[in-house]
Amino acid sequence: MPEDVSLADLVAALGPRTGLAYVHGEAEAHNRLLHEAGDADLPMAGHLNMIRPNRIQVLGDLEARYIETLKPAEHECLILDLAATGTVGVIFAEGTCPFERLPPECGSPLPAVLCTNIGSHELIGLLRYYLQHRLARSVVRHGVFMEILGAGVLISGESSVGKSEVALELVSRGHRLIADDAPEFARIAPDIIRGTCPPLLSDLLEVRGLGVLNIRAMYGDSAIKRGKYLRLIIELRDRDEHATLPDDRMNGCRGEEDVLGLSIPVVSLPVAPGRNIAVMIEAAVRAHLLRLQGYAAGDDLRTRLRNRLESEPAPPPNGNQA
Secondary structure, three states: OOOOEEHHHHHHHHHHHHOOEEEEOHHHHHHOEEOOOOOOOOOOEEEOOOOOOOOEEEEOHHHHHHHHOOOHHHHHHHHHHHHHOOOOEEEEOOOOOOOOOOOOOOOOOOOEEEEOOOOHHHHHHHHHHHHHHHOOEEEEOOEEEEEEOOEEEEEEEOOOOOHHHHHHHHHHOOOEEEEEEOOEEEEEEOOEEEEEOOHHHOOEEEEOOOEEEEHHHHHOHHHEOOEEEEEEEEEEEEOOOOOOOOEEOOOEEEEEEEEOOEEEEEEEEEEOOOOOHHHHHHHHHHHHHHHHOOOOHHHHHHHHHHHHHHHOOOOOOHHHOO
16 A cells, blocks of 8 residues: 655655745644545545545635635635645645635644645646655566566566576666566556566666676666556466466467556466577567557468458369369
8 A cells, every 4th residue: 555645745845846835734744644535536636626625725816816805704614614624735826825824723634725836737737746656556566577678568477487587688688677576566547557666676686596686787777767657567487387378379378467457468478498588578579569559460360361261262163173
């Protein structure tokens, strides 16, 4: 599960870029927590909404002008209503701030009040991007995560099947390592899973017989990638092990695997002496990229065979043969 993010963390991360400044509530900002919403349709940050309230309410110039027309009692009632909905913070954008004073403490914690000079739409975009990454659902998967031909590829398989060895060969062929052994994957958007490396394992790759290698130190900064979207899983298995995926001679051993609620394509490759697994992984990734463009060589061959059979003349009936 993702860790909660405090309002103070958010201000520390976005403050230098947005100019966020506290008006009220700085002392309690560390205790005001933002956590993953139970309702996926409920945004964490957005314009003022009292029906489906955001955890962070953003008010622009139009909202500020409306608040300034309220009578003192209505003004105080609005703030109390925001507190009752569980609002963590109220941010006034575009240089406005009509909440110069807050009512006395009520039954619910009063929201922190901040202000900034940037536009409300830009601010909401930054808030949502930051919170999506910090509060995204995450999971750790065993394997080596790499960038191969521009695609994020997880090389999985049983222990000692040769994942690290083939990863080392792929690095020597110009591809980039992201994480070895325990890459972390987070669903940062409805159709996007991003994989990264835990700080403890950054730049490191363990190869049996060689021990732990620092890939950045050995091959340079270009051999390392901080993160990548997961697009393909390549499962390495012993050649004597029965494949769990459908095996088609035309299209290979392919299937799908659920990762954080998304179906990720899987290619299963048998490992055997004499097989260049690094070359096969490169070919699998190239074939996958072609599939994304709508081309599959196996389907192409089937089409050629069907067209050839349809173009050949039918054999004459047995009775008309000479």
